[in-house]
Amino acid sequence: MTKLAPGDGAGARRSARRARRFAHTTGYRRGNDGRLTPSCDADAVREIFLRRAGGATWGDLSGYLEEHGVVGPYGNAHWTTSALSKLIAIPVYTGEARSGRHRNPEAHPAIVSRGAKQLALRTRIVSTDVECAALPP
Numbered sequence: 001m002t003k004l005a006p007g008d009g010a011g012a013r014r015s016a017r018r019a020r021r022f023a024h025t026t027g028y029r030r031g032n033d034g035r036l037t038p039s040c041d042a043d044a045v046r047e048i049f050l051r052r053a054g055g056a057t058w059g060d061l062s063g064y065l066e067e068h069g070v071v072g073p074y075g076n077a078h079w080t081t082s083a084l085s086k087l088i089a090i091p092v093y094t095g096e097a098r099s100g101r102h103r104n105p106e107a108h109p110a111i112v113s114r115g116a117k118q119l120a121l122r123t124r125i126v127s128t129d130v131e132c133a134a135l136p137p
Contacts (some may be wrong), residue, residue, distance in 0.1 A: 025092055026073050027111050036092070036108040041070045047092065048084070049112045053119035058084050088120050 027034040027045030049060045056064075061081040072083050091098060094114045097107030112120075 024073055026070065026087060027093065028108070038054045038109055038111055041068075042111050044068045045087070046111050046116075049088065049093070049116050049120045050090060052123050053116055057125060088117070091117075093117060100120075 015118060024030075025036060027039060027042045029039040031037045044065060048056075051061060051064065058081040061084050062068045062081075065079050065084075066077065070079075071077055072079055073087075076083075087093075091103075091110075093111045094117050095106055095108055095110035
């Protein structure tokens, strides 16, 4: 294999390969101007925020997305708890873009309101199927 010298396009090819490896933001696509715009999966993404705020479990949300054919950020058809919790936590879905300490709260169209996002983040599912031993006084 021949090593390419600087300025011969090697850097551009490496950048293109790296770009293909990185995730896309589920529910958005990049417009011609580089800005995010809602994609055909935006309604499903909005729905999982609302369902989580209403008490749905991670398993419920995973099943919903898989049932609707929404693939994960790396092209996976199966949604893990980790992927879902990260999706709920990132600010991009409220229209915010961040880069280091800089932020733009209105960088692109929001898929969910800040209120719905906060409710989804605060939801904790408490199982009532488990009996707990009484704690000592």
